[in-house]
Amino acid sequence: MASSRPTKTFTYTHPTLGPLTGLLSPDNVVQFRAIPYATIPRRFEQSVLVSDLSIEKERSELIYSMAKPHFTSSSASPQTLPSHEVSGGPFPGEESPWPMDEFKCLILQVNVPLATLEASENEKKLKDLPVLAYIHGGAFALGKIDDHHSTALMVQQSIIDNQPIISVSIQYRLGPLGFLNPPSSPQTNLALYDQRNALLWIQNFIAGFGGNPRNVTAFGESAGSMSICYHMLSSVPLFHRVILMSGILGPISSPMPKERAERMYEMLLQELEIQEKGEEGLERLRGVDVRKIVEAGERTNSTSQMWLPVQDEEWFGGHVTWDRIPSLLESCEWVNTVVLGGTGFEGITPLALAFALAMAPTSFTEAATEQLGHENAGKLFEAYGITPDMDPNQFLTPVMRWIGDVIFDGPTHMLARHLSTSSRKKVYRYNFDVRNPFPGQPLYQISHHWVDIYFVFKNYQFRFSSQKLKDISTQHARFWIDIANGKAPWNEYKEEGVVMIANERDGWTERTKEEDERITERNWRRCERLWEAYSGFKGQDDFIPFKMKSLEDKKLV
Incomplete structure (x- = not known):
């Protein structure tokens, strides 16, 4: 502050x-x-x-x-x-x-x-x-x-x-x-x-x-x-432990094919009314005011066209597809500890809500069936309890769960499951269920995507109304400090599936995955069923779950 x-x-x-x-x-x-x-x-x-x-x-x-x-x-x-x-x-x-500056950022x-620093200067000895x-x-x-x-x-x-x-x-x-x-x-x-x-x-x-x-x-x-x-998928060793908060690569965020990258480049040129192609077009683009480039980039960013890294054999050492991510991350030899988790309701953001409101149960089920086929679409509908004739208000919660699972919870759960059974890495899993503590804000009292950012750094404690929230924030920072010091923050996530849970009532507490599902009605089997529904797209680098008829031009992020 x-x-x-x-x-x-x-x-x-x-x-x-x-x-x-x-x-x-x-x-x-x-x-x-x-x-x-x-x-x-x-x-x-x-x-x-x-x-x-x-x-x-x-x-x-x-x-x-x-x-x-x-x-x-x-x-x-x-x-x-x-x-x-x-x-x-x-x-x-x-x-x-x-202040913003593209060359000084x-x-x-x-x-x-x-x-x-004082000891280093006085004793000439670093720590x-x-x-x-x-x-x-x-x-x-x-x-x-x-x-x-x-x-x-x-x-x-x-x-x-x-x-x-x-x-x-x-x-x-x-x-x-x-x-x-x-x-x-x-x-x-x-x-x-x-x-x-x-x-x-x-x-x-x-x-x-x-x-x-x-x-x-x-x-x-x-x-x-x-x-x-992305760095774990490269061959350059840069760190030794990782803490992955609400962000594992999956169908939406894996490297995009060069063909899609070229389409986005052409779309940007069109937005800026640049007619030239090749090197001449690139030189014209270099001369455009940077604010116009940012604004044009916003207009070309959608659920089916996001700014992401592109397939690059020099970086990745081969072709990367969304379904191979868990095994590829496991093979990163220079990382020995993985901490991963997310928030209670990752599918809640203002833009995700607007995206969900743009759909109706009937249009969603029709689009999903067209995309996946009857059998796999049925797995998706079963996992989320979605039917074409359900009340639109009742539909919003499961469809936002689906959004959160596609982008965040699904990749996190599938990586945790893979590493806990197939890897020698130390794996620690958590879930941050603390809700937004700021009255009058659009997502107040929701454990939305990024809400943990208000806690882990301790920077928002001056806004918290209770000591309990401040204690949760302080312990959050302490856990990350423990990990940096090579200490076990809590029990490893192995076959028994011990998870550290944060909520307003209990603070930070350990539970087995089964205990947590019973207490919170959280159901990780939902993510597994979703991945089964997408099994027909394994090996494809241009699979975008949100690329459905009438939805692909909607903005989500």
């Missing part, structure tokens, strides 16, 4: 990067803000990892940017500004609109215990602290480093608990700036390479802050979690 107190700073001489000035916020944590980890040669080209900050001009600009007030310390990737209507509004003192924030790296979500179209997502209070909590960590938050290019794949360009998946460069920067420089590059835990929510999965 922004503060009106005078800004305190601390200058630390990094053994490679030289003098860096950070903010003391809170007082025992130094936030090194807006550190550039890569440069962008020009629009729609891969970023280049920064090797040092030896150029005086770069360093002076860096020191200035990190000493600026709390909300003016960095530029985000150009994007459409999201609403704060679900989270209780902007934080006090928050700058709006935020590749930055990260490093949060270090003050005592670690080898565990590193917790955060990749933000936002449907690959939104997001930035800000006070809502700051990990500084997690570092403070780690100090209180006597198991200090260093945290790093990463920005990357979004929307068409990060995911457009022009057919005339050999460079693909720009945003993934941005993220890789940030994680390589951690490997190269975190030791100079007192961190251990051989002890990195990556965590992310939604698209941030999916990003981590």
Whole structure:
């Protein structure tokens, strides 16, 4: 949260990067803000990892940017500004609109215990602290480093608990700036390479802050979690443990075929009235105002055309399809621990509700039958209790469950089931059932997608009306800190299926999967039946469950 107190700073001489000035916020944590980890040669080209900050001009600009007030310390990737209507509004003192710059957005924030830096300077001895790296979500179209997502209070909590960590938050290019794949360009998946460069920067420089590059835990929510999965599908070892919050790759989010990427490129050119093709069209696109590109990218984004990474053998080592994701993630040898989970009702978002309202029981059952055939459509209808003649109000809940399962819960459950029976990795599963705590907001009292973001960082505690909610938030942060320190946060998810559950009544409690299903009426068999209904599309990289007649142009994310 922004503060009106005078800004305190601390200058630390990094053994490679030289003098860096950070903010003391809170007082025992130094936030090194807006550190550039890569440069962008020009629009729609891969970023280049920064090797040092030896150029005086770069360093002076860096020191200035990190000493600026709390909300003016960095530029985000150009994007459409999201609403704060679900989270209780902007934080006090928050700058709006935020600064955006497509060429200065590749930055990260490093949060270090003050005592670690002081000891390093006085004793010339670094501490080898565990590193917790955060990749933000936002449907690959939104997001930035800000006070809502700051990990500084997690570092403070780690100090209180006597198991200090260093945290790093990463920005990357979004929307068409990060995911457009022009057919005339050999460079693909720009945003993934941005993220890789940030994680390589951690490997190269975190030791100079007192961190251990051989002890990195990556965590992310939604698209941030999916990003981590994409890195696990590559051959470059970047972290050792992962925390996957509401975001495992599945039918909607697996790498899209190059043909679809080319269609999206052509759609963007049409939106911008660019007639030229090939390299000439790309050059015209490079000259368009960035805001127009972002707006055109919004118009081309729909349930059947999302900005996603594209199939790339150099990155993935082969062809990736949605049904192979669990076995491919299992084969990532350099990750030894997987924590995964989601919220109580992943299918609830304002856009998902609008998407559900656009359907009726009759049109949905007809479209699903046309897509899947009678037998497999019957499995879907049975799993969700959907009939063509049901009341439209009664229909909304199961169809939003279906939306949440297709994107989030289904991939999470299928990966958990696979890893718990077929892998040597340590697997820990959780479910966050705490509801939105902000009265007057559209999703108040619903455990919607991303509601856990209001808790894990501890940044929203000043808005919580009860100590119980604050305690849940603090314990959430502690669990993630335990994982970064290599500790078991709770019992592993094996055949007996122990799950950690968070809710307002009990706080955090362990249950078996069977106990949880009995208490909450949660039914994971529903996801298994859904995957059975989609079995006819195994091996296909262009299967989109929402691509149904009359639905495919609706926006969902």
